[in-house]
Amino acid sequence: MKLAVAVQRYGADFNGGAELHARYIAERLARHAEVEVVTTCARDYVTWRNELPAGTETINGVPVRRFAVDRERDPLDFGRHSHRVFEHPHSITDEFAWLDSEGPASRALIEYLATPGKFDFVILFSYRYYHAYHAARRIAAKAILVPTAERDEVIGLSIFGPVFRGVRGIMYNSYEERAMIQTASGNHDVPGVVVGVGSEVPAAADPQRFREKFRMDRPFALYIGRIDENKGCKELFAYFSRYAATFPRGLDLVMIGRAIIPVPDHPRIHHLGFLDDRDKFDALAASDALIMPSYFESLSMVALEAWGMGKPVLANGRCDVLKGQCIRSGAGLYYETYEEFAETLYALESRGPIHARLGRNGREYFRVNYDWPVIERKYLDMLEQLRAAPARGAIEPMPGWMARRRADLPPARAVLAGIPAGAVVPQHA
Amino acid sequence: MTDLHIRSDNVDVEQIMGQIRARIREKRGVDYTEEEIKELANARLEKFLDPRGVRSDLIEQFRTKREASLPPNFTFEDTTLFETHRPFLRFIRRMLMPILKLFFNPTPLSEALHIQSKLNAQQAWLEPLHYEVMHNLVVETTRLGIEVKNLKMRLESMSSRLDFDERRARALEGVVQYRAGAVPPLQPPTASTAVAGSPLETAQQERRTRRRRRRGRKTGFGSGSGEGETRTGFGGAPAAAPSESRRGFGEAGSGPAETRGGFGEVPPQSGGSGEGEPVPTKPRGDGGGEVG
Known part of the structure; x- marks a missing residue:
């Protein structure tokens, strides 16, 4: 053919x-x-x-x-x-x-x-x-x-x-x-x-290598993609700044990708620029959760990769596709307001009550639908x-x-x- | 933040989100969604703000103006007046331009329109910015208004609870009787005062021993003497067992206030601190169950 x-x-x-x-x-x-x-x-x-x-x-x-x-x-x-x-x-x-x-x-x-x-x-x-x-x-x-x-x-x-x-x-x-x-x-x-x-999700990633290479000691949530207003990053920065001020022991935010808009100079927001696949998957393995703040997505490949790695996803609830995938997979939460953002991010921390279960669901969802x-x-x-x-x-x-x-x-x-x-x-x- | 309650391994994301939203509603008191806040900001601004200070129809006016169809902007150069997609006509116009310039000078006209075009572009760029700033200001002001209202309600609630607590504390103080001659409370030994083998150390050691004995027997009614008296608290385990102190006063006891079986017959005490403050008394050795 x-x-x-x-x-x-x-x-x-x-x-x-x-x-x-x-x-x-x-x-x-x-x-x-x-x-x-x-x-x-x-x-x-x-x-x-x-x-x-x-x-x-x-x-x-x-x-x-x-x-x-x-x-x-x-x-x-x-x-x-x-x-x-x-x-x-x-x-x-x-x-x-x-x-x-x-x-x-x-x-x-x-x-x-x-x-x-x-x-x-x-x-x-x-x-x-x-x-x-x-x-x-x-x-x-x-x-x-x-x-x-x-x-x-x-x-x-x-x-x-x-x-x-x-x-x-x-x-x-x-x-x-x-x-x-x-x-x-x-x-x-x-x-x-x-x-x-x-997606080519590796069987095993090395979170420790990522932590040592980029000196990430604290737990963090991860964003991967173009750092752009169209991708909801401006709202993400606003929400995260409030979250960081309210929860000093909460998660940090690690941003991976090319920045179209300036990344705030905040001690808990770390912009690492564009990384190769190995670093990216190690970062996913080291993270507590992936954040997808985009309003418009037909399919988020990075969300699928996070699920493939057994990581829960926090998505923008105003994006129908991401919200639907979170609900169908049972592997992610979503937010529409700052209050929901703070509560859901707290719930997704790795020491939180549902992190592990959402991660397991994500891995299974990826295996059944996107392998x-x-x-x-x-x-x-x-x-x-x-x-x-x-x-x-x-x-x-x-x-x-x-x-x-x-x-x-x-x-x-x-x-x-x-x-x-x-x-x-x-x-x- | 409280924990989520997930009862089974099958995670229902919508259920979790329901719990999260319920918790947010509890925290916030009145639950306004973003849309509701925007609606309030657009329509009923005067309810939250001084209508003399802010025009509530500002956003509506901005929107109306913004939605009004603006003609598309254009780029205007010195050649624009003579442009055409027909090459022949363009050629003719260029040929005749010197003749045209005999009648009037089109250059100032071109320059003016060029500047106007730039101004149009600048205005088109600024207008959404103005709208966004104004819109965000009004929304945030409304949000703050709502938040202030909620905070006022919480403050009133807390004030009334504080009043109630104060009244209850005064009522309890009125019930307590004080006995003169009581010993001041025991102080933990310090490096300067606690010398091994000193009389003070020995006395304190003895008291501690007695307290330890009492602790083991202070729970049951009539566990000591035939009087059925139970001593719970003073000189024993300070603030260690709220349930013990509650036995007499119901919910009144918190902390070191001691009760005796029934209703707080705490003897008054000497030692300088008997001026209204309930202070610990020396444990009685009269068969109150302290000494076996």
Whole structure:
């Protein structure tokens, strides 16, 4: 079977998000099929500037083909289009203009994916980007979408409805993501499965090594990821400062990752910068709990890794996906206010009453749902199912010239507000 | 913070969160969610603040102004007036520009619009900041107002409890009788005073021995003499056994106040401290059960 994995950026040193997700999936599926990664020459997700050479290379045994981006993104122009389609009534043409300004626009990449007989299936990552949208429209019969959708305004844009309804299959990251997309697009009849992604969790980590290397004597909670306001870090700093003032014997906070916003100069907040995988997993092993303060996540890989290491997670309760995962796994708590943050953090301390039980649940949740054999099996089953099933009808045609210019679409923010929120909680008997 | 009660190995996260929220409600008294606080801040600010000082519709006005659709900003350079996507037309305009400049000077116009464009961008940048500052101020002020209200309630509650405790303490003091001639309480030996073999040391040693004996027999009624008198407390185990001292007064006893079987017949004492303060008495050797 010939597979293409199409993603906006690709590289061994791209950590986090859809790019890492795509790399893991490509490398795992390469053990079972002929896989080629199709991507752009961009490194920077803000400008999509062509920084890597076009052509082919091999990364971790997987061939990667890069195509140049036609034009860089102009952030001001993109902001203007975003404001237009998110906040005001607009037309389909406006939405296309938004998609073009978002990028990464590469017509050569789309043409390559559409080459007849080249691939049996194309796995498209991140529905919101140019490559996924146009490839899904061109080769809907071969397209398997990994939406990596978050609860933001983009889901309210009308141009994505036909894509969600027209692709062959969808690999969701979470039950919340599936519920949101199905509500927004009505694609209940499209084959889909909640998969997520696995992780290379080491069998044994060395917490003592981490403590000695970074001189961490006190117990601590850990944050791993980009230190950014969009990730909820500003709120985390505010809450933790209050917590530290109230509980002098409580946990410290260790931050791992690149800082976009300044990290407060606080004796109990330790910013260690970007660490390699070994240090990261040792840090997880040494920590009492992982904190995920993000408001929007389609799937938190680092939360899964924490559960894989037997560590409980403290998540932002306003993120439906994280809250749902905490409830379903029985391996994490969540907060929405400072008071809840302080109480839950106290409850998760390793000397606390529920730390060990949540940790055990997390390990089991990871083993049953996110271990690599489980993930691989779900992908392979989906591919087999789609290969055996007859191809679906063609994707919905584009509206006519006049219809595309009629500014009668509601603001995306209003559409989003109409989509029910909340965690998907299993019903107890 | 109190501990969570998890009764089985199956952890129910929602149940735990329910317990945590219940505890927060207990602590906070009145449970306002963040949304409720924001709602209060938006709608009923005058309830918590002096309406003459703060305008309660401030946020609403800000929001209305903010939501009003602003025209998109544009970049304006000296060439903007003559721009077009049609290359031919652009060429013609450039050719005719010297002729245009014979009639008027477009440069000041371009400069003014360029500055205006910059000002627009600056204003667009500042407006959300102003809104955020104002919004946070009003929310925090409301939160503080609620907190002050709760603290006032707690203070009133604590004051009334303190009054009650004081009245009860005075009532108990009125019940206690004092006996003249009592010995002052024993002091622990210090390096300067406790010399081995000295008379004081011997006397204290003797008292300690007697106290130890009493401790072993002070629990049961009638365990000593035929009078059925039980001595619990004074000179014995100070503050060691609240249950003993409660036997006489019910819940009144806490600390070293001693009772005798029934209702605190504590003899008055001499030794300079008999001015109203109940002080320990010398253990009686009259068959009160102290000496076997």
